[in-house]
Amino acid sequence: MDNNLREAYGKELLEIARKDERVVALDADLCGSTMTKYLQEEIPERFFEMGIAEANMVSVAAGLALSGKIPFVNSFSVFAAAQPYNQIRQGIALPNLNVRIVGSSCGLSDAGDGATHQSIEDIAIMRAIPNMTIVEPVDAEETRKVVRVSLQYQGPIYIRINRSSLPVLTNSDTPFSIGKMNLITEGSDFTIFASGSMVSQSLKAREILEKEGLTIRIINANTIKPLDKNQVIEYSKNVKGVIAVEEHSIIGGLGSAVSELLCDKKISITKVGIEDQFGQSATSHEELLEYYNLTPQAIVNKIKASIN
Amino acid sequence: MDSNKIKELKQKAKLIREGILDCIGVDKKGHLGGSMSSADLVAALYFYKMRINPNNPLDPDRDRFIFSKGHSVLAQYAALAEMGFFPKSELKHTKELGSILQGHPEIRTPGVEANTGSLGQGLSIGVGMALAAKLDRKDCRVYVIVGDGELCEGQIWEAITCANFYKLDNLVAIIDKNRFQASGSIKERYDIGNVKARFDVYGWKTWEIDGHNMSEIVDALDQAELEKESPCAIIANTIKGKGVSFAENNFSFHNNSLTKEQYEQARKDIACIVV
Numbered sequence: 001m002d003n004n005l006r007e008a009y010g011k012e013l014l015e016i017a018r019k020d021e022r023v024v025a026l027d028a029d030l031c032g033s034t035m036t037k038y039l040q041e042e043i044p045e046r047f048f049e050m051g052i053a054e055a056n057m058v059s060v061a062a063g064l065a066l067s068g069k070i071p072f073v074n075s076f077s078v079f080a081a082a083q084p085y086n087q088i089r090q091g092i093a094l095p096n097l098n099v100r101i102v103g104s105s106c107g108l109s110d111a112g113d114g115a116t117h118q119s120i121e122d123i124a125i126m127r128a129i130p131n132m133t134i135v136e137p138v139d140a141e142e143t144r145k146v147v148r149v150s151l152q153y154q155g156p157i158y159i160r161i162n163r164s165s166l167p168v169l170t171n172s173d174t175p176f177s178i179g180k181m182n183l184i185t186e187g188s189d190f191t192i193f194a195s196g197s198m199v200s201q202s203l204k205a206r207e208i209l210e211k212e213g214l215t216i217r218i219i220n221a222n223t224i225k226p227l228d229k230n231q232v233i234e235y236s237k238n239v240k241g242v243i244a245v246e247e248h249s250i251i252g253g254l255g256s257a258v259s260e261l262l263c264d265k266k267i268s269i270t271k272v273g274i275e276d277q278f279g280q281s282a283t284s285h286e287e288l289l290e291y292y293n294l295t296p297q298a299i300v301n302k303i304k305a306s307i308n
Numbered sequence: 309m310d311s312n313k314i315k316e317l318k319q320k321a322k323l324i325r326e327g328i329l330d331c332i333g334v335d336k337k338g339h340l341g342g343s344m345s346s347a348d349l350v351a352a353l354y355f356y357k358m359r360i361n362p363n364n365p366l367d368p369d370r371d372r373f374i375f376s377k378g379h380s381v382l383a384q385y386a387a388l389a390e391m392g393f394f395p396k397s398e399l400k401h402t403k404e405l406g407s408i409l410q411g412h413p414e415i416r417t418p419g420v421e422a423n424t425g426s427l428g429q430g431l432s433i434g435v436g437m438a439l440a441a442k443l444d445r446k447d448c449r450v451y452v453i454v455g456d457g458e459l460c461e462g463q464i465w466e467a468i469t470c471a472n473f474y475k476l477d478n479l480v481a482i483i484d485k486n487r488f489q490a491s492g493s494i495k496e497r498y499d500i501g502n503v504k505a506r507f508d509v510y511g512w513k514t515w516e517i518d519g520h521n522m523s524e525i526v527d528a529l530d531q532a533e534l535e536k537e538s539p540c541a542i543i544a545n546t547i548k549g550k551g552v553s554f555a556e557n558n559f560s561f562h563n564n565s566l567t568k569e570q571y572e573q574a575r576k577d578i579a580c581i582v583v
Contacts, residue, residue: 024443045443046443048439048474050470051466051469051473053466055429055432055462055463055466056432056435056463056466056469056470058432059429059430059432059435059436059463059467060432060433060435060436060467060470061436062422062423062433062436063422063432063433063435063436063437063439063440064436064437064439064440065436066422066433066436066437067440067441067444068368068440069440069443086426086429087429087432087463089426090423090424090426090429091422091423091424091426091429091432091433094414095414095415095422095423
């Protein structure tokens with residue numbers, strides 16, 4: 001399963017833990033899903049089962065970080081970012097600690113479990129906290145890089161990981177550094193900033209639009225905060241419009257972040273995301289993406305509508 | 309414990325109470341009540357029990373202190389200044405814009421170990437430090453002062469459960485049981501019942517002491533150090549505002565300003581404390 005981000009995360013976490021004794025993992029009874037089980041199996045003394053008690057887990061991670069550890073805190077996005085919001089804010093972000101909050105099964109990707117388990121506003125919540133960095137890897141390869149690079153990074157990071165296997169779009173040579181987005185394809189008519197699962201959807205949208213004579217620049221917005229303002233402006237120049245696509249609410253996520261940076265540049269921005277509503281159960285992630293208009297065709301339709 | 313050492317610690321507690329007044333000053337709001345109720349506990353920790361060195365404040369082998377009831381940090385500021393972590397002249401700048409002494413604990417202050425004050429979180433942070441010490445096979449110990457009003461926070465009980473599960477015998481929670489929350493008497497407002505019994509049920513080794521009796525504080529801290537396999541809780545019965553006549557058992561001085569007359573009275577009251 002080399003295209004599964006959770007597997008890639010769990011295995012790379014073990015890999016960095018083998019090399020760096022500071023690495024510890026905390027999990028709230030989801031290690032079989034977040035894939036911290038690999039670390040637990042091999043290095044049990046540096047895996048802490050914290051029970052179903054996320055607030056305590058996050059503050060314990062603060063204590064571990066204050067003692068020089070690099071804790072990776074794991075749960076589903078909705079329980080990792082939203083449930084212990086205040087513990088993250090007060091105990092971790094304010095003192096700027098090296099804690100990595102790993103939100104697994106982000107967006108709608110936990111399809112069956114429904115709205116309670118689908119995290120559509122986690123980016124909005126984390127983005128509003130000063131000192132917080134937000135990363136959403138685009139594929140398994142980039143997930144491994146995020147885990148590796150996070151060891152050298154100062155301050156808290158929220159890492160958002162999709163439950164579904166995603167197409168592999170990068171390889172070991174693709175550069176990755178936190179704070180720099182990656183250009184995936186060049187084009188001159190529109191620029192799409194996409195994150196996570198929506199990068200591959202945008203690539204498919206691009207194929208449709210190319211048949212109609214439009215060329216599309218696609219940016220993998222793997223870092224959502226901090227956004228490099230110069231990079232955003234540069235990629236947004238000389239196109240008919242800018243589109244932000246994300247598996248997240250249209251309120252407060254990547255689209256909001258891009259529009260905050262471009263609002264004084266007179267560049268038109270179209271947001272593709274989950275309209276202001278909750279998710280729900282479905283038999284597959286794809287079915288939900290279809291229902292919430294996060295498909296290639298939906299992206300095409302939004303772009304066309306923006307022309308008019 | 310010889311009586312001279314106890315006397316010395318009482319003297320330090322008196323200095324801490326004076327330092328709290330330095331922080332609060334005249335016509336500025338400050339958490340007088342809870343700081344005064346914690347003063348003797350803080351004195352015993354900083355001037356007797358804890359192994360810390362202001363010249364090497366980040367020594368990895370140091371003991372840790374966390375004020376989970378962060379609003380009482382004035383007592384800690386006074387102790388840290390007395391130990392030389394920063395000049396005593398800083399105390400009067402507490403809560404001023406840009407001051408190293410914020411309204412609640414922040415690690416920007418030399419000697420402060422964690423950002424606390426959003427109640428309920430400090431004990432969990434202490435659990436993390438105690439786990440780290442176990443992992444690193446260090447014998448350093450972690451002390452956390454928790455308020456009795458703070459015990460309503462659910463996270464506290466998550467931390468208590470966790471500390472017991474991981475057998476953190478290097479963790480000591482001291483409950484500053486001053487019987488008041490911000491809005492009034494705990495008994496009348498929101499009483500969680502028998503605190504000691506609750507800790508007992510959760511598997512902690514517990515002691516109940518007079519939190520203003522220095523010999524009892526010191527003895528309890530010494531006994532806690534001998535405990536193996538269990539986290540320790542010292543339930544310290546205290547008086548909110550202890551040492552300031554008009555503020556004792558008066559919740560309106562939880563976070564209030566002092567008039568010039570009140571400030572001078574408080575100075576006199578503390579000067580009169582016999583050590």
